Amino acid sequence: xxxxxxxxxxxxxxxxxxxxxxxxxxxxxxxxxxxxxxxxxxxxxxxxxxxxxxxxxxxxxxxxxxxxxxxxxxxxxxxxxxxxxxxxxxxxxxxxxxxxxxxxxxxxxxxxxxxxxxxxxxxxxxxxxxxxxxxxxxxxxxxxxxxxxxxxxxxxxxxxxxxxxxxxxxxxxxxxxxxxxxxxxxxxx
Ligand SMILES: CC(C)(COP(=O)(O)OP(=O)(O)OC[C@H]1O[C@@H](n2cnc3c(N)ncnc32)[C@H](O)[C@@H]1OP(=O)(O)O)[C@@H](O)C(=O)NCCC(=O)NCCS
Numbered sequence: 001x002x003x004x005x006x007x008x009x010x011x012x013x014x015x016x017x018x019x020x021x022x023x024x025x026x027x028x029x030x031x032x033x034x035x036x037x038x039x040x041x042x043x044x045x046x047x048x049x050x051x052x053x054x055x056x057x058x059x060x061x062x063x064x065x066x067x068x069x070x071x072x073x074x075x076x077x078x079x080x081x082x083x084x085x086x087x088x089x090x091x092x093x094x095x096x097x098x099x100x101x102x103x104x105x106x107x108x109x110x111x112x113x114x115x116x117x118x119x120x121x122x123x124x125x126x127x128x129x130x131x132x133x134x135x136x137x138x139x140x141x142x143x144x145x146x147x148x149x150x151x152x153x154x155x156x157x158x159x160x161x162x163x164x165x166x167x168x169x170x171x172x173x174x175x176x177x178x179x180x181x182x183x184x185x186x187x188x189x
Pocket of ligand 1: 048
């Protein structure tokens, strides 16, 4: 999900003005080394591979730690990309990943995945509602998301969180560079 668009814009506000943020059950926070094992395991899940458009085929905990110190830190610093952790608000343990990318002057896109063992408990819905709040704090006017017909859980989470359908499924380039029939959603902030 770390896209390579050369024309990305940086935000006026730092991501750290908006995170950590929590609803008491789920927290969205910066990534840390404690996430490395769970991130690497989750990224290996078939549904994450199919739907989340991660840039690497395989992640090891060491690769994740290197990314946290490298590209993730750099892009947080220049305010062009945020790869964040969805964590359990009580234990702070990793539940999933939320990415804010393709940042433009007034809007940005989000991507997300929940680790297999934490699915089915509404984690993505909570994370999406928090992501809307993050975008508001960052001063954005609109948040975008894309999914595909074969991913009804994602579609349902977006609609429940307040996103609206923007367009019929159309061929679009995904963040990983694949072309697929994507359905676009957005929420005005
Ligand atoms: C999509 C994903 C983020 C959903 O995360 P989650 O927090 O486990 O979502 P839930 O299981 O709580 O499901 C959300 C809603 O979809 C519903 N749902 C789940 N599977 C469904 C299915 N096959 N058909 C229809 N509805 C479904 C759930 O019942 C729930 O609705 P409810 O809140 O009314 O009960 C998670 O499955 C995931 O990480 N998938 C792989 C990566 C991915 O698809 N990312 C999104 C890319 S756009």
